[in-house]
Amino acid sequence: MSRIEISNLVKMYGSHKALHGIDISIQPGEFCVLVGPSGCGKSTTLRMVAGLETISGGEIAIGDRVVNGLRPKERGIAMVFQNYALYPAKTVRGNMAFSLKLSKMPKAEIDRRVNEVAEILELTPLLDRKPAALSGGQRQRVAMGRAIVRDPEVFLFDEPLSNLDAKLRGQMRAEIKRLHQRLENTIIYVTHDQVEAMTLADRIVIMRDGRIEQQGTPDAVFHDPDTVFVAGFMGSPPMNLVDCMVTPGGLRLGGTELACTLPEGLRAGDRVTFGIRPDDIRPAADLPGGVPVTLPVDLIEQLGTEKLVHFRAGPHELIGKTGGRVDLAEGTEQRLAFDMAHAFFFDAETGQRIR
Amino acid sequence: MPTAPVPTPTPDKEDAVTPSFRLPTAAGTPYLFLLPGLVILGALLSVPLYKVVEYSLYDNVIVERNPTFVGLDNYRDILGDPGYWSAGFNTIVFTVGSVIGHMIVGIGLALLVNADIHPRARTFFRSMLVLPWIFTAVVVALNWQLLLNPFGLLNYVLDWLGLITEPLDWLGNPDLAMWSLLVISTWRGYPFIMVSFLSGLQTVPKELYEAAEIDGAGFWHKFWHVTLPQLKPVIFGVALLDLIWTFQLFPLVWLTTGGGPGRATEVLSTLTFRLAFVDFEFARAATVAVSILIISAAFTVLYLRNEARRL
Numbered sequence: 001m002s003r004i005e006i007s008n009l010v011k012m013y014g015s016h017k018a019l020h021g022i023d024i025s026i027q028p029g030e031f032c033v034l035v036g037p038s039g040c041g042k043s044t045t046l047r048m049v050a051g052l053e054t055i056s057g058g059e060i061a062i063g064d065r066v067v068n069g070l071r072p073k074e075r076g077i078a079m080v081f082q083n084y085a086l087y088p089a090k091t092v093r094g095n096m097a098f099s100l101k102l103s104k105m106p107k108a109e110i111d112r113r114v115n116e117v118a119e120i121l122e123l124t125p126l127l128d129r130k131p132a133a134l135s136g137g138q139r140q141r142v143a144m145g146r147a148i149v150r151d152p153e154v155f156l157f158d159e160p161l162s163n164l165d166a167k168l169r170g171q172m173r174a175e176i177k178r179l180h181q182r183l184e185n186t187i188i189y190v191t192h193d194q195v196e197a198m199t200l201a202d203r204i205v206i207m208r209d210g211r212i213e214q215q216g217t218p219d220a221v222f223h224d225p226d227t228v229f230v231a232g233f234m235g236s237p238p239m240n241l242v243d244c245m246v247t248p249g250g251l252r253l254g255g256t257e258l259a260c261t262l263p264e265g266l267r268a269g270d271r272v273t274f275g276i277r278p279d280d281i282r283p284a285a286d287l288p289g290g291v292p293v294t295l296p297v298d299l300i301e302q303l304g305t306e307k308l309v310h311f312r313a314g315p316h317e318l319i320g321k322t323g324g325r326v327d328l329a330e331g332t333e334q335r336l337a338f339d340m341a342h343a344f345f346f347d348a349e350t351g352q353r354i355r
Numbered sequence: 356m357p358t359a360p361v362p363t364p365t366p367d368k369e370d371a372v373t374p375s376f377r378l379p380t381a382a383g384t385p386y387l388f389l390l391p392g393l394v395i396l397g398a399l400l401s402v403p404l405y406k407v408v409e410y411s412l413y414d415n416v417i418v419e420r421n422p423t424f425v426g427l428d429n430y431r432d433i434l435g436d437p438g439y440w441s442a443g444f445n446t447i448v449f450t451v452g453s454v455i456g457h458m459i460v461g462i463g464l465a466l467l468v469n470a471d472i473h474p475r476a477r478t479f480f481r482s483m484l485v486l487p488w489i490f491t492a493v494v495v496a497l498n499w500q501l502l503l504n505p506f507g508l509l510n511y512v513l514d515w516l517g518l519i520t521e522p523l524d525w526l527g528n529p530d531l532a533m534w535s536l537l538v539i540s541t542w543r544g545y546p547f548i549m550v551s552f553l554s555g556l557q558t559v560p561k562e563l564y565e566a567a568e569i570d571g572a573g574f575w576h577k578f579w580h581v582t583l584p585q586l587k588p589v590i591f592g593v594a595l596l597d598l599i600w601t602f603q604l605f606p607l608v609w610l611t612t613g614g615g616p617g618r619a620t621e622v623l624s625t626l627t628f629r630l631a632f633v634d635f636e637f638a639r640a641a642t643v644a645v646s647i648l649i650i651s652a653a654f655t656v657l658y659l660r661n662e663a664r665r666l
């Protein structure tokens with residue numbers, strides 16, 4: 001269990017700057033998830049912590065040691081790769097024991113550890129199989145087992161579940177969470193699945209184009225986003241984000257007037273990006289305190305327990321939610337309410353939150 | 356309630372209009388195209404093959420108009436001839452030694468030129484290192500003779516370094532000739548292994564090396580636990596192929612030592628040549644050739660089995 005301190009981390013690939021000075025401070029035992037769109041530098045950051053990429057600038061400390069110059073094996077880390085990277089010629093036992101053998105651990109101790117971890121991960125019956133004879137989920141568990149036997153200070157995961165089908169991914173997600181509760185190691189976990197991020201993380205770091213957009217608890221990044229990017233990235237279906245004109249009494253949304261109070265500093269005629277989550281747009285009857293609007297229903301997506309309702313507001317499309325049993329017809333006008341207490345406003349130019 | 360007219364499905368236009376360009380021929384067409392190749396192969400392979408086997412069953416072939424059929428007598432003679440057995444032994448030494456040399460040097464150099472160096476330097480080294488392969492055997496043999504000659508460069512250098520007191524006749528000394536031959540053969544043959552291994556190296560997933568690095572593996576551990584297991588089928592395949600080639604290799608041996616001094620480096624291929632074109636014993640030469648053929652065929656079957664398993 002170790003603290004990880006990443007300060008002003010820079011990565012250059014030739015003349016291309018992949019990371020522009022990243023600062024992350026991870027507490028001992030914290031589960032830190034890096035999310036962001038493809039190419040934003042998540043893997044690069046993780047691999048620099050692992051020691052698989054050189055550090056172009058800045059510092060990484062694990063525990064009390066600056067590890068910039070250390071080789072991967074000296075950093076006290078273990079890593080789980082996206083494609084598992086199991087040694088194909090070795091059995092499950094051989095895969096798990098490899099690092100321990102290299103560290104010259106006595107055979108009896110190796111056996112004890114491998115058996116113990118295999119027990120935890122339910123791999124015991126598979127110990128003598130080769131990776132080719134395992135299912136995707138089993139390989140995934142072996143990859144985790146190989147990391148766990150070493151009892152590292154820090155676990156690094158790079159999209160470990162992305163090759164699994166949806167159901168298995170859900171199971172493994174829970175399993176990883178349980179493992180973390182049990183082992184209490186510090187974890188850095190890369191994903192672009194924001195459900196994984198929300199459910200697993202103690203701290204979410206949202207990255208974009210080699211910079212950190214926002215970091216904080218899942219609650220904070222979800223309910224209190226700093227930028228329009230974070231607001232749009234976290235949540236599925238995503239937050240409705242529309243460019244609006246501020247009017248004396250509120251906002252003009254397409255052709256409709258939305259009466260509401262706005263943050264101080266916004267004047268009539270200003271352009272803002274107005275953000276509201278689908279959960280906060282409901283049929284007027286369900287949301288007595290909301291601001292009423294009437295809009296035409298464009299499309300309905302039935303999800304079972306609820307329906308996603310796409311509305312048209314001038315050139316914009318908004319998504320709202322109703323209960324799964326509410327009867328709505330496409331093409332009809334619908335009376336809705338916007339819960340403006342949970343609306344967000346962002347600078348239309350910079351994307352920064354206006355509070 | 357008025358029902359909307361059901362749109363009649365229009366037939367897929369392209370389906371209807373596209374003419375069929377298929378020629379009205381039987382299913383045998385592909386074989387027609389194979390025919391020229393098959394004929395040439397047949398003429399160049401089966402006829403000589405048949406002839407050689409036939410010769411080995413006669414006495415006094417070619418030199419006499421009416422050779423006599425002697426059945427397996429030639430084989431009995433050959434198997435009773437210590438010269439044949441010594442050539443066989445030399446062939447094994449030469450073949451196994453060469454293949455081992457090719458493997459060690461080829462794999463070692465492949466690992467070196469696969470290193471993370473400047474791309475231009477890498478291309479340079481890669482091209483330089485395949486050179487031994489592209490010279491003809493005559494050039495190779497001549498160059499090595501110049502090097503290994505008693506008054507050649509190697510002796511000069513060794514003398515200058517004070518390592519020898521009198522020049523060594525590397526190719527003419529019965530104790531040294533085979534070793535020298537092995538060095539030449541290794542130099543000549545490693546590029547094939549190097550190139551094969553190098554292309555194999557590109558197929559090893561990078562993540563495996565990274566995983567091994569995190570697990571604490573150094574260079575040798577990575578080589579032993581990641582590279583070798585991944586490339587085992589490739590290595591086995593090229594080693595067998597190399598074995599088959601080297602087993603019947605003729606020009607390099609003939610042009611450097613000529614099988615000598617004495618019979619010190621006589622291998623089965625040079626023995627065949629000597630029997631045929633020095634002693635004019637064509638029947639016995641054919642017999643030795645058939646024995647080479649049988650052994651090579653056995654290796655070839657092994658090789659093909661290995662390839663089939665890989666696919």
Ligand SMILES: Nc1ncnc2c1ncn2[C@@H]1O[C@H](COP(=O)(O)OP(=O)(O)OP(=O)(O)O)[C@@H](O)[C@H]1O
Pocket residue numbers: 013016018036037038039040041042043044045192
């Ligand atoms: N070896 C490399 N050479 C040059 N550029 C690279 C290299 N590796 C990554 N990059 C660049 O660095 C940036 C960050 O890449 P990185 O792999 O960290 O993205 P990521 O956030 O992990 O994306 P993904 O979700 O697709 O895995 C990208 O623009 C990528 O093109």
Ligand SMILES: [Mg+2]
Pocket residue numbers: 042043044
């Ligand atoms: Mg990545």
